[in-house]
Amino acid sequence: MPATKAKEKTMTMPQIKRKAKRLGVSTGKMKKAELIHSIQEAEGCTPCFGTSNGECQYTDCCFLQDCLKIGA
Numbered sequence: 162m163p164a165t166k167a168k169e170k171t172m173t174m175p176q177i178k179r180k181a182k183r184l185g186v187s188t189g190k191m192k193k194a195e196l197i198h199s200i201q202e203a204e205g206c207t208p209c210f211g212t213s214n215g216e217c218q219y220t221d222c223c224f225l226q227d228c229l230k231i232g233a
Contacts, residue, residue, distance in 0.1 A: 171227040180223075194231070197224050 172180075177196055178188045184203040188196055198208035201224075209217075210224055211231040219225065 171230070172223060193227075197227075 174193060177193065177200070181188050181196055181200050181203075184200060186196070186199045186203050191199065194211050197210040201208045201210060206219075209219075210228050213228045213231075215229060217225060217228060222228070
């Protein structure tokens, strides 16, 4: 994962869409997980959002807080 510090709060959809736009990812009508997977792929990362099972080795991921909630 890119060297982005994990935030205490989860990212909102507008924040996620802005990040996607900066990376050239078309947001369309994607659901949150699909959009995050597209962002992860655009960053050259494994599209692993939501598959953490409550644990994740990528502690610097900006989606970590949401991922841990979904994957738990």
